[in-house]
Amino acid sequence: MTVTTLTPEKVADLVSQLTLEQKVAQLTGFAVTDLVVRPTSPGPGGADPRKTSPAIDVSRLPALRPHGVGHLSLAWFLGHDADSLRSDLARVQAAVRETTPFGIGALIHFEAISGLLHSSGPQFPTSWAQAATWDPALVTRAAAVSAAHMRAAGIQHALSPVMDLARDPRWGRVHETYGEDPELAAQFSVAFVRGIQGADGESGVLACGKHFVGYGASEGGLNQAITQLGRRALVDEYAEPFRRAIAEADLATIMNSYNEIDGIPCAADRWLLTELLREQLGFTGLVVSDYDSVTLQTRFFNTAVSPAHAAVQAVSAGLDVELPGDTNYSQLVEEVSSGRLDEKIIDIATTRVLAAKARAGLIPGLSARGSAPATGTPERAEPATVRRAIAERGMVLLDNDGTLPLTPHGGRIVVVGPAADELRIHFGAYTSVSNAEVPLGMVAVMTGQVPGVDPATFVFTDIFQPRMPGMDERFEAEARRLHPDAPTVLDALRRTDSSIAYAPLGRFEADAEHPLDGADVEQAVADADIVIAVVGERTGWVGNNTAGEGQSTASPTLPGDQEALITLLAATGKPLVTVVVSGRPLLLGPVAQASNAVLLAPLLGEEAGAAIADTVFGTVNPSGKLPSTFPRHLGQVPLYHGHHHGSGYGHPTGSRHGYNDLADNGPLYPFGHGLSYSTFDIALDDSAGAAVEEVDGVIRARLVVTNASEVDGETVVQLYARDKAAMVVRPVRQLIGFTRLTLVAGQRTTVSLDAPVERLFYTMVDGSRGVEAGEVTLLAGFSSDDIRATGTITIPARSA
Template identity: 35%
Template sequence: MISPSTPPSTPSGTPVWNDPSRPVGERVDALLQELTLEEKAGQLGSYWLRPDPEEATGGAAPMESAFANDRSTFEAAIAHGLGHITRAFGSAPISAADGVEHLRTLQRQVVGTSRLGIPAIAHEECLTGFTTLGATCYPAAIAWGAAFDPELVRTMARRIGDDMKGVGVHLGLSPVLDVVRDYRWGRVEETVGEDPYLVGCLTTEYVRGLQEAGVIATLKHFAGYSTSRAGRNHAPVSIGPRELRDVVLVPFEMAVRIGRVGAVMNSYADVDGVPPAADPELLTTLLRDEWGFEGTVVSDYWAVSFLESMHHVATDPRDAGVQSLAAGMDVELPETSCFADLAAAVREGALEEALLDRAVRRVLTQKIQLGLLDEGFDPGTAGGAVDLDSEGNRRLARRMAEESVVLLKNDGVLPLTGDTARRVAVIGPSAAQPRSFLGCYSFTNHVLSRFGESGTGIEITSIVDALTEEFAGGDTTFRHALGVDFTDPDTSGIAEAVAAAEEADLAVVTVGDLAGLFGTGTSGEGCDVVDLSLPGRQAELVEAVLATGTPVVLVLVTGRPYSLGAFDDRCAAVVQAFMPGEEGGHAVAGVLSGRVNPSGRLPVGIPRHVGGQPGTYLTPTLGGYAEGVSNLDPRPLYPFGHGIGYSTFSYDALELSATQIGADGTVDAAVTVTNTSERAGQEVVQLYLSDPVAQVVRPVKMLVGFAKIALEPGQSARVVFHLHADRTAFTGRAMRRIVEPGEFVLRAGPSSEDLPLEDRFVVTGPVRDVEDVERVLTTPVDVEVADRALAADAS
């Protein structure tokens, strides 16, 4: 190590690291040479100025209270510099203007204390929008999946990034790339769905949008988190290495290689006995050596400490810190704990200084790339003038909500009209509680609710009020009855709901989730469930209203799919809205009225039973139904990809450009789709691949391409998928990813179980090993509508 001396400077006297005209690498090297061991370690730590426990109830992170008494003061934490400032905006109710000044104050202290004046990176949560008071709350990630529109997700992320950048935030802890494997897991709402390709396409576009705004995106949770035993949060993960490679890791590889993401966050859960926070094979060999990741790895909150306290693979905090850093961790969040002793560990020979330098170089690179070391750096430029819930944001939030609502069933009762239903009973808890539209990582449910606030912090119109607005000036009237609450066992309100239904021409029954954290909600982090029954006494409410004989439109506002097999066949229509955000009330009302032609498709299946099923469509033959093998039928009530609208479409002529291709060739699959109705609408064209015979067991089918297209009445489109042979690749018996010669089946249609078109092609030649190459990860799509051609906003 080189001891500090006179800092190298330019002819003007400016230190090299402060000169934006110099190459980033040169600036980083010059600054790194000047840092002491303690200053190096300081760049890898963080601090969370959390609210007093008496001000807030519950925690925003797992086991937060367990770490409340042992943390140091902010002054002590920044004595040798600081890597990250944790959630200056998102920890308590604070206005945008006050948040900017709060962050400026913290940065002034960091810079003033740092011998070389190095600011900290400010990070925040941003999955459903910037998680701060008054910011737009977009639909939950599971609703992005339902929209099947990557470009729309990218636009949303760019707006989120613009808002965060304007107030001085540099890094967002989003998106979530976990693939749903068990619907009982509380964090299903934070995922994009159960298919790795859908997850990868949409989250990669989120990464692009956020980083186009100048805010670093962070992939969560690397890796295996959603495959925990029994769907329990933080439970062990027992999947095999093949499922890890071919399902769990696929979206991460896409976001790293295609999205060029700047940060990755580890998963809490241990995978086959190895915690990711201390796994060099995952954090270094795979992520960096194989995929070429160049950003920083940041720990999930207290994950490094958990190596000692929860996983028991470290003897003490220092050992945990050394193991994690050596594995490839760069920054400890949300506070410096185990990394506090890194300098001493180097001096005592327990840690190589080169490993410390490796992480520091990555952090300094990002700080310089973000402009933090440039002269005149200001942590906030917009101040109180920024509008975090602008009209443009709200328009986009409404469009996303409208495109994500899924119409599962309709016997003709929808859309509602004054001729068919003048008296409508609107029944159920989610009709009047707009918090049900928001995910657990919304500011409303994540922070505001812990401060005893009953409001939402932003303007949100309930479903019943939105319906009243939607039909204003007409003859239709609406009467609301709560019936039951989300989890309250009191059923005394069911009688009023039944009376309202009996007097109505139609009943709109709204049931679902109210998100929270660690058991405070029916959905969200730490809110896992034993089965897929509707929460609380809501199923009893549905049964009571159905018993009246009044036609029922069942509306689900949920973060996960729930079993509907007990009453689906008695409902006139079923609408699924996956936590549609602040404009969700208007979106649901628009679908019911017909103003919105629903185009959402299921990113997860809807189960028939409350249990006894594998959960997702991505399963081999033995995971499906086989008569005489088991008395349990795992087939879903509504499959992945399903959804209908007020338009109808026909599928014709799946045409392949070739019947044979080489192991590195491409086959084009063209599908003709026609709007056969009298109303313009959108269709999600889906392409699935099957591998009938392979050296390992393969899924019955897997999504390999999709495109959301808009067609006028009578209009046709030719949708051409360019499928490279790499898209057939899988991890073989030798644990190498290969393209194996043989026959493959392509099917196209509107859902994973409705695939009217089929054709086959053969991959010829020897087995192709693609383990060490940057293989093709996407299926590009071209859409030719009428006489004009355009590139689809899909993959």
């Protein structure tokens, strides 16, 4: 077949040959679960359903979607391994091409923030852990692995990455983000998109930035609640990762946010989806809805009186595609036919869909230049290498009085805590583990095992928030089945020191009938020379989680009796090392006060146990840095380093009002914080001229970095800027650059950190973007609050 290069004219010509019904079909999703044949009896020999694929009947497709299929949803429930997934998707895709005019294929989407969302896909530490490495190149490699496996399976659309800024730890989806800072999130978003799409967009897989915009800033940390932000904050901070991914990585698709801003649902906000996204940020790709977000207009927001009304509002605003199905957009045919909607709006959205499909190689005879999908088998060693590197570099040493690292066999170690011998706790939502738990949770609901949920009125979302008594052991068994070679923390510690003892103390859920007893705790560690407490919270979709999608927490503390356990352990007088497993900042004040060392393991997946043990014993020198601020007190939330002058906790130009009941208004652990077993220092390097300068639109800081210890190590040098001359209130500091360095003991090296002046741009008084002339202070250090060197430059006015 002759393949022609994609041009706007060719796509427009194709659109003109489609009927109205066929065009609308391209704007909707189709849930592959509608093709699943429900078994009437157990399989032969009582086959394990986890090791067999759900049966699908593709002959149903023409009746269900007579005008074609635009997008395939929920396909991650197909197949039990790579071969069966590939086979099932190929069968469905063949049926789609037979039904859809011109043999156009469906755009098949999967999630990918922690790797391909399927039991056959290599898994990686969650996004927040990736950000803790401050090493975007690792994320490019991880995303490239995911893209290769997606391509091999016949998947063209990755509904990732999550580009939201997360500044409220009460929100349960922090672990899916790259943290609180626009620059950090932007660099990691760009890195992920490049890994998925290829450096020149040649991979055949399209990335999807989400959620546009302000989703992580919901009121009260409640999922899908209103976002109370002004337009400058939205445009200059929360939209920055999207702006950069569009400009620097040619981001192909974007997903709307569930929230509403200033009374308008994001799914139907023309200013957001058209004026800001397309006219200001320059986006030319495809906008798809988050699952059921169009329906929120009628179900919760009450801004539409019918599905047809909701569909017209959304597509007119610039939301091209409804996912996962066609509940609302199926009404668009009648809306056009009746004259209530201009068909040109449908043509515009269809054009965008077909352009994306051509780029993904789904339209016979038409492809984007240089977009021929690569072929070949995904490389086998790369996933393990990358996830191990992320896990090791993502370990964050929060506190240490010199107790760590421990010496193997250097004394009697007793391990306690409910997270010590659990594998499940190290996985977040949107992982193979959480995905495998969903069917188990659905069965529990449908068979009446979940208190408070009536199987007769069951809807899918009923499985996300209820507690599920008795399911913990089943979920843990599933995690171990999926990752049989992954050790728990206890297993991994014992591989280094087999004499380690274990006392099963503490619970994730408090038990009033069996409270912790101080005497029992003291007896359990009586012979210990040192105690390691492994604590944390469960994160996921289904079950007894305290974090995850739909899981907001009024007070993000260690759940159950774990904080009490730490207090009782401290009372014994034994040296205490606390390992915290969490995908978001927690209120750790009592833990920090009671512990000699605190180590954060931010949902590291199957590599968690080994990475934690190696860090505890010094095989790995910790070098992770926090992507989020840890508050001291709930009343400080939201607390983040880049707050405006006159607000927040940092006041470089003089004191301001603070909390009169807090001795310290600053964070417990600041953004960018992370200790090491090495000692590093930074100084300005003026040996070859000015150490800080602005030349031809580039800000530059030349630094000398020294490892002043006897231990080889890695660190992250961070460069911040403070704009001191603006008519618009600016942040007290904003991250503009960073680099990771490896230095052997005693090594001294020079490094230059560069950033374009555009990093300082903001929306000025007249509405234009730019920066005013004046002084800018540059601050170099190892965290936002650990600044070791400063210098001042003068920059001229610049505009976008």
